[in-house]
Each structure stands twice: as structure tokens, then as C-alpha cells.
Amino acid sequence: MRPFLFITLVLFFSLLLHGAEEKRQYLVLGTIRELHPESREMIIKHEAIPGYMDAMVMPFTVKEDRWFKEVRPGDEVRFSLEVTPKEDHISKFEVLRRGQPQQPDTKTKVAKIKVGSTLSLAGIPMKEQDGRDFDVSSLAGRSVVLSFFFTRCPSPEMCPLLVAKLGALQKALKAHTDEGAPAVTLLCITIDPLNDTPKVLKSYSKACQADPKLWRFLTGSLPDIRSLASRCGADFWEDGGLINHTLRTLVIDPNGKVRRLYTDNRWTSEDLFESIVIREKR
Ligand SMILES: [Cu+2]
The missing domain is CATH 3.40.30.10 (Glutaredoxin)
Structure with missing residues (x-):
């Protein structure tokens, strides 16, 4: 009985540790760009996630419908990103500042370049x-x-x-x-x-x-x-x-x-x- 209990305990704790190791959670700051409830995605411009990802604009999976009602484009938010080897998704939004919805991209009127023009890529992140x-x-x-x-x-x-x-x-x-x-x-x-x-x-x-x-x-x-x-x-x-x-x-x-x-x-x-x-x- 005793060795059996010991093995069970070892298994239990190794599973616990293993589980903890494979599931990571990050608190992330960002600005909501677009909501796509139909595909359960939000496009968010987020700050760097130390040890995981640089700052960028990207789509995130959101599993629960409720979050699509609680945030809107332009909002500055803090949210939780959960990552396992199989999937990642975000939840637990906290609105830090309500924003104005972004205007859709308007065509910028700029001088078009032609052969002989100068084109520099400086200053474009x-x-x-x-x-x-x-x-x-x-x-x-x-x-x-x-x-x-x-x-x-x-x-x-x-x-x-x-x-x-x-x-x-x-x-x-x-x-x-x-x-x-x-x-x-x-x-x-x-x-x-x-x-x-x-x-x-x-x-x-x-x-x-x-x-x-x-x-x-x-x-x-x-x-x-x-x-x-x-x-x-x-x-x-x-x-x-x-x-x-x-x-x-x-x-x-x-x-x-x-x-x-x-x-x-x-x-x-x-x-x-x-x-x-x-x-x-x-
Ligand atoms: Cu093409």
C-alpha cells in the first residue's frame, strides 16, 4: 500500500508541475484595433511581452463572447494571455482608458514617385x-x-x-x-x-x-x-x-x-x- 501511495503522489505532483510548466500566462497592455466576434478574434496593438513576443499588431483568439461586448476599438486595455503548447487565447480584459473608434484608413494624398524620384525607407518602423x-x-x-x-x-x-x-x-x-x-x-x-x-x-x-x-x-x-x-x-x-x-x-x-x-x-x-x-x- 505504501509504495503505491508514494507512486501516486509522485505522479500527482509531477503532473501538477508539468501542467504548470506548459501553461504560461502573461499580463499584456494594448489598444484594441478591431473586433471580429464571428471568428472570435480581436486585432490588438500590444506592447512587448517580455520573454515571449515583441510589440506588434496582431490577431488574438478570444473564447468568451462577453469580452466582445465589454471592449471596443480604440480602448486601451490590460488583458491576460494564456499560452499552452497547443493554443493561446486572451481574456480578463480591464479597460484602462476608453478610446474613440479609429477612423478607417483614408487614402493619404501624397506625391507619387516616378523614375528619377528619391525614395527613402527611413522613419518607417x-x-x-x-x-x-x-x-x-x-x-x-x-x-x-x-x-x-x-x-x-x-x-x-x-x-x-x-x-x-x-x-x-x-x-x-x-x-x-x-x-x-x-x-x-x-x-x-x-x-x-x-x-x-x-x-x-x-x-x-x-x-x-x-x-x-x-x-x-x-x-x-x-x-x-x-x-x-x-x-x-x-x-x-x-x-x-x-x-x-x-x-x-x-x-x-x-x-x-x-x-x-x-x-x-x-x-x-x-x-x-x-x-x-x-x-x-x-
Ligand atoms: Cu498578390
């Missing part, structure tokens, strides 16, 4: 696929191929084709390395930042076999990306739950001057390769 803050100084002295895309794009002729061509360009650039690596960075900026978190971008970049030294994926806040895209002449809009968009691919020289601007997907990786490498040789 963005995150890379590895979760790091995008550092614009890492582009110093480099040509940049910049394009807008999103990972869920369902149209084979749009983002998937764009990304395939950038893949071919990366290959050509790498093959060229023997003759001196061209100083160029390919940047893909998502137009769907609510879905395309750094984590999503990371697995996407892996699937593209992107070499992070050469080809990087960026996300940021929707208003920032909308304003940058709009300056580049790239439009995107929601249509029945899907994102529609126009295409823009730019080649920017190391001085920040736009050298090429493509408004469709008809360019070839050879075109871009020449525009970068031949110019470099001059």
Missing part, C-alpha cells in the same frame, strides 16, 4: 521576418529591389509569380558572386500586415528559399504600409474578405533614386539583373 526591427542603415550603399506582396495571395499571376521571379533574380545574383557580389537587397513588403506577422513571413521566406542576406520580408503597421505603397503607386483594397491589389516593383539605386518602376508582372529577372549589375559596373 517595420519588422523583418526574424522579428528584428528593420534597420534602414543596413541598406546603405546597396541597390534595392522593392516590391509589395502578401503571403495569402491566391492569384497565381500576382504575388506567387512575383515571388518566383524574385527567386530567379536571387539565383542569378548569387551565381554572379564569383565576379564580385553585387550589393543589392531584395525587399518584399507585405500589404496584409494583420496576417503577415514576422512568424508568417519567416516560414514564407523559407518556402521561397530566400537567403536573408540578400532577400528580406518586411511587415509594419497598416497605415505606414498603406502610405508607403501609395507613394510607390501600389494600391490595395479589401474585396469580400480578400485583398485586391495592383503591382509595383521598383529598383532603387544606392543613392535612393528610383531607376526602374514596373507596374505589372511582365518584367523578367534578367531585366532586373541587368539594371542592377550593369549599373554597378559603370
Whole structure:
């Protein structure tokens, strides 16, 4: 009887400890951006969660209906995030300050860039696929191929084709390395930042076999990306739950001057390769 009791107790405490180890809870501060009771999600701009996640805008699962009635967009809140290896969800909201609902993004009137214009990415806070803050100084002295895309794009002729061509360009650039690596960075900026978190971008970049030294994926806040895209002449809009968009691919020289601007997907990786490498040789 005694050994049996002992084993039972050991099992009980190890389960207790194990359970405690696998379930983590965080208190998080944030601002509610959007409520989606139908999919039991809230989009929240949250502060950094030490030991777990950087500050970002992202969707969270909310299991209980009641919270959708207690908070509204614009509210500054404190909430509890529970994480287990299988799932995570948030609850126990406390409204710290009632906010005004955010106005839907309005189209910013900005001067559109064209070939010969200067384009700087300085001052636009963005995150890379590895979760790091995008550092614009890492582009110093480099040509940049910049394009807008999103990972869920369902149209084979749009983002998937764009990304395939950038893949071919990366290959050509790498093959060229023997003759001196061209100083160029390919940047893909998502137009769907609510879905395309750094984590999503990371697995996407892996699937593209992107070499992070050469080809990087960026996300940021929707208003920032909308304003940058709009300056580049790239439009995107929601249509029945899907994102529609126009295409823009730019080649920017190391001085920040736009050298090429493509408004469709008809360019070839050879075109871009020449525009970068031949110019470099001059
Ligand atoms: Cu697309």
C-alpha cells in the first residue's frame, strides 16, 4: 500500500508541475484595433511581452463572447494571455482608458514617385521576418529591389509569380558572386500586415528559399504600409474578405533614386539583373 501511495503522489505532483510548466500566462497592455466576434478574434496593438513576443499588431483568439461586448476599438486595455503548447487565447480584459473608434484608413494624398524620384525607407518602423526591427542603415550603399506582396495571395499571376521571379533574380545574383557580389537587397513588403506577422513571413521566406542576406520580408503597421505603397503607386483594397491589389516593383539605386518602376508582372529577372549589375559596373 505504501509504495503505491508514494507512486501516486509522485505522479500527482509531477503532473501538477508539468501542467504548470506548459501553461504560461502573461499580463499584456494594448489598444484594441478591431473586433471580429464571428471568428472570435480581436486585432490588438500590444506592447512587448517580455520573454515571449515583441510589440506588434496582431490577431488574438478570444473564447468568451462577453469580452466582445465589454471592449471596443480604440480602448486601451490590460488583458491576460494564456499560452499552452497547443493554443493561446486572451481574456480578463480591464479597460484602462476608453478610446474613440479609429477612423478607417483614408487614402493619404501624397506625391507619387516616378523614375528619377528619391525614395527613402527611413522613419518607417517595420519588422523583418526574424522579428528584428528593420534597420534602414543596413541598406546603405546597396541597390534595392522593392516590391509589395502578401503571403495569402491566391492569384497565381500576382504575388506567387512575383515571388518566383524574385527567386530567379536571387539565383542569378548569387551565381554572379564569383565576379564580385553585387550589393543589392531584395525587399518584399507585405500589404496584409494583420496576417503577415514576422512568424508568417519567416516560414514564407523559407518556402521561397530566400537567403536573408540578400532577400528580406518586411511587415509594419497598416497605415505606414498603406502610405508607403501609395507613394510607390501600389494600391490595395479589401474585396469580400480578400485583398485586391495592383503591382509595383521598383529598383532603387544606392543613392535612393528610383531607376526602374514596373507596374505589372511582365518584367523578367534578367531585366532586373541587368539594371542592377550593369549599373554597378559603370
Ligand atoms: Cu498578390
